[in-house]
Amino acid sequence: MDMHELIDPFARLIEDVCTPAAIRAIEAGGDAAPMWQAFTDSGFLDALVAEEAGGAGLSLADAAPLIALLGYHAVPLPVGDSMIARALLAAAGMDVPDGPIAIATGHGPVPFAGVAGHILAGSSEAPVLTVAGGEPTGVHHDIDAYVSGVDGRALRPIAAILRALLMSGATERVMEMTVAYANERTQFGKPIGKQQAVQQQLSVLAEQAVAARIAAAIGARSGLSPRPADAAIAKHGASLAAAQVAAIAHAVHGAIGISEEYDLQLLTRRLHGWRLADGSESYWAGVLGDLRLADSTQSTADFIRAA
Amino acid sequence: MFDTLSLSALPPEDEALRPALRALIAEAIADLPVHRRARSWQGFDAAFSRKLGQAGYLGLSLPKEYGGVGRGPFTRFVVVEELLSAGAPVAGHWIADRQSGPLIRHYGTEEQRQFYLPRISRGEALFCIGMSEPGSGSDLASVRSRADRQADGGWLLNGQKIWTTNAMHSDYMIALVRTSGTGADRQSGLSQLIVDLKLPGITIRPIIDLTGDAHFAEVFFDNVRLAPDALIGEEGQGWKQVTAELAFERSGPERIYSSVVLIDAWVRHLDAVGRKDSATLRLVGSLTAQLAVLREMSLAVTARLVAGESPVVEASLMKDLGTGFEQAVPQLIGDDLASHPDEAVDAELYRTLLYVTHIAPSFSLRGGTREILRGIIARGLGLR
Numbered sequence: 290m291d292m293h294e295l296i297d298p299f300a301r302l303i304e305d306v307c308t309p310a311a312i313r314a315i316e317a318g319g320d321a322a323p324m325w326q327a328f329t330d331s332g333f334l335d336a337l338v339a340e341e342a343g344g345a346g347l348s349l350a351d352a353a354p355l356i357a358l359l360g361y362h363a364v365p366l367p368v369g370d371s372m373i374a375r376a377l378l379a380a381a382g383m384d385v386p387d388g389p390i391a392i393a394t395g396h397g398p399v400p401f402a403g404v405a406g407h408i409l410a411g412s413s414e415a416p417v418l419t420v421a422g423g424e425p426t427g428v429h430h431d432i433d434a435y436v437s438g439v440d441g442r443a444l445r446p447i448a449a450i451l452r453a454l455l456m457s458g459a460t461e462r463v464m465e466m467t468v469a470y471a472n473e474r475t476q477f478g479k480p481i482g483k484q485q486a487v488q489q490q491l492s493v494l495a496e497q498a499v500a501a502r503i504a505a506a507i508g509a510r511s512g513l514s515p516r517p518a519d520a521a522i523a524k525h526g527a528s529l530a531a532a533q534v535a536a537i538a539h540a541v542h543g544a545i546g547i548s549e550e551y552d553l554q555l556l557t558r559r560l561h562g563w564r565l566a567d568g569s570e571s572y573w574a575g576v577l578g579d580l581r582l583a584d585s586t587q588s589t590a591d592f593i594r595a596a
Numbered sequence: 597m598f599d600t601l602s603l604s605a606l607p608p609e610d611e612a613l614r615p616a617l618r619a620l621i622a623e624a625i626a627d628l629p630v631h632r633r634a635r636s637w638q639g640f641d642a643a644f645s646r647k648l649g650q651a652g653y654l655g656l657s658l659p660k661e662y663g664g665v666g667r668g669p670f671t672r673f674v675v676v677e678e679l680l681s682a683g684a685p686v687a688g689h690w691i692a693d694r695q696s697g698p699l700i701r702h703y704g705t706e707e708q709r710q711f712y713l714p715r716i717s718r719g720e721a722l723f724c725i726g727m728s729e730p731g732s733g734s735d736l737a738s739v740r741s742r743a744d745r746q747a748d749g750g751w752l753l754n755g756q757k758i759w760t761t762n763a764m765h766s767d768y769m770i771a772l773v774r775t776s777g778t779g780a781d782r783q784s785g786l787s788q789l790i791v792d793l794k795l796p797g798i799t800i801r802p803i804i805d806l807t808g809d810a811h812f813a814e815v816f817f818d819n820v821r822l823a824p825d826a827l828i829g830e831e832g833q834g835w836k837q838v839t840a841e842l843a844f845e846r847s848g849p850e851r852i853y854s855s856v857v858l859i860d861a862w863v864r865h866l867d868a869v870g871r872k873d874s875a876t877l878r879l880v881g882s883l884t885a886q887l888a889v890l891r892e893m894s895l896a897v898t899a900r901l902v903a904g905e906s907p908v909v910e911a912s913l914m915k916d917l918g919t920g921f922e923q924a925v926p927q928l929i930g931d932d933l934a935s936h937p938d939e940a941v942d943a944e945l946y947r948t949l950l951y952v953t954h955i956a957p958s959f960s961l962r963g964g965t966r967e968i969l970r971g972i973i974a975r976g977l978g979l980r
Binding site for chain 2: 461464465468471472482483485487488489491492493495496498499500502503504506507510521522525526529570571573574575576577578579580581582585586588589590591592593594596
């Protein structure tokens with residue numbers, strides 16, 4: 290399959306319906322239904338659903354670029370979460386609701402729960418769906434929300450990989466925006482991107498963005514029932530990168546970067562939220578460390594080759 | 597940006613090399629204490645290098661007609677990964693196998709290929725690279741060593757190289773020298789010459805480093821007469837050739853495994869003392885997770901080499917990230933061990949830790965400093 294045949298229409302769809310103005314409107318509490326309807330009509334929500342169940346039957350690795358695009362454009366709806374939820378529900382022979390589905394894996398704020406119709410918890414084999422009733426976080430323009438009374442711990446690995454993919458898309462976009470800004474913004478008579486100090490910072494940003502993408506890809510390769518080690522590598526790597534990428538991007542942008550009217554913050558606020566969701570870098574490091582120490586006679590190289 | 601870097605997989609025929617190679621390595625390192633294994637690519641053992649050559653693990657990407665194995669960068673990835681992750685002493689053949697062989701194959705004359713490549717593949721022709729000079733480290737365009745063309749077509753070489761890895765153990769140096777113009781001409785007028793280190797007029801002085809090892813040397817050229825066929829590639833094109841050569845040097849698994857012998861020794865220590873608190877698990881997991889990502893990045897860069905590209909920017913990106921990790925390892929493990937003062941750490945682990953700690957600054961120097969690499973990345977980003 291030529292991946293462009295898949296990615297290009299999805300990219301056009303997002304660019305059409307998910308403009309920065311549309312994102313801001315939803316974050317301000319506006320009606321998300323038209324944007325959601327566009328995603329529903331596209332058929333992409335069933336990309337991961339098996340063909341015999343009426344979906345496109347893509348693997349998670351195949352769908353990874355689509356999910357990254359959602360992060361790249363800061364789509365303010367749980368499109369990736371719903372793609373995974375719909376696949377799990379269909380595989381379990383359960384009814385799939387039309388609206389947006391968020392995935393809750395712990396007691397912290399659940400990404401997109403503030404704009405979701407349903408919450409998925411339980412496990413991959415036995416998903417549990419409840420009607421959303423999230424408590425706002427109180428964070429300015431946050432679309433995440435607290436969800437109580439559900440247990441989705443078993444979904445944490447797949448959710449962590451999903452979050453890593455979203456972060457990889459967002460870091461890519463942040464890198465592009467920041468490089469473009471450094472080439473445009475003039476200080477002391479020349480673009481700031483001509484200053485070595487700024488170039489060195491942007492090189493680090495680029496390294497982290499690539500690391501996030503590779504980490505997320507390791508997770509995606511593991512599929513819809515991922516091994517915990519792959520989820521750990523993915524979420525650790527992406528979360529580690531997310532904080533650094535956001536920090537450098539804002540440092541290079543200067544004051545304009547934290548302005549509400551400038552689009553950078555649409556992405557960096559997502560990066561920080563996703564970093565904390567479904568287990569941070571330290572949480573997943575602990576999971577991986579436990580797996581690694583299970584056999585201390587094995588070399589680290591052998592362990593990561595098997596991961 | 598950089599989206600050419602994506603997950604790749606080693607071909608099964610290369611993975612299949614591991615068991616036999618592993619047996620050969622196990623035999624070589626059986627009696628080496630951990631702090632010697634931690635030296636790995638500074639560890640010199642000419643007999644082991646010849647053994648690898650005889651067993652067909654050198655000259656992997658060189659064609660069979662020149663005595664090579666006729667495989668490619670993926671094969672080399674597997675072999676290097678096995679060698680470095682076990683801490684085998686690779687310094688003997690390292691440079692010849694990694695850089696000089698591919699360089700001679702690419703730019704050499706047919707005679708040069710037939711003369712050098714079979715011996716490199718057998719581990720019998722050991723090379724060093726003369727790039728740095730006093731006053732000329734990363735700024736290679738400022739090299740001042742000079743070779744003047746003689747009436748017979750040969751060369752008269754004068755000057756000095758420094759920080760030349762293993763010059764005192766090597767048979768040949770590939771030296772970057774000025775063959776025309778002056779320092780003001782920068783990159784133009786530089787050429788690469790193959791120098792037989794046994795020639796009259798060459799003095800080699802080892803430089804002892806802070807760990808007590810001598811793997812660097814100073815090399816002095818005093819009216820050294822070279823034959824006409826000492827020139828490799830085109831006269832005046834040395835800069836271009838060196839830049840391409842550095843891409844070989846910056847990409848492989850050698851940029852992620854320099855501290856891995858220490859990590860494994862530390863993990864065995866944690867097991868021995870039975871420490872599994874959450875801070876310990878997180879540090880073990882964090883280092884493991886970072887290494888897993890770096891390995892995939894290194895493999896992704898290797899895949900670009902397999903595709904016939906010269907991924908200079910991607911290799912720079914990988915190397916900067918990889919060496920940063922390698923340098924963080926001794927700092928973090930040192931902090932971990934010393935934050936448990938009531939826990940017995942055996943002297944061998946301590947020696948290994950301090951060796952890696954002391955040599956770690958070199959990880960980001962060899963093959964281009966961090967600042968130079970970030971400049972290359974910035975150019976790749978369109979900033980320069």
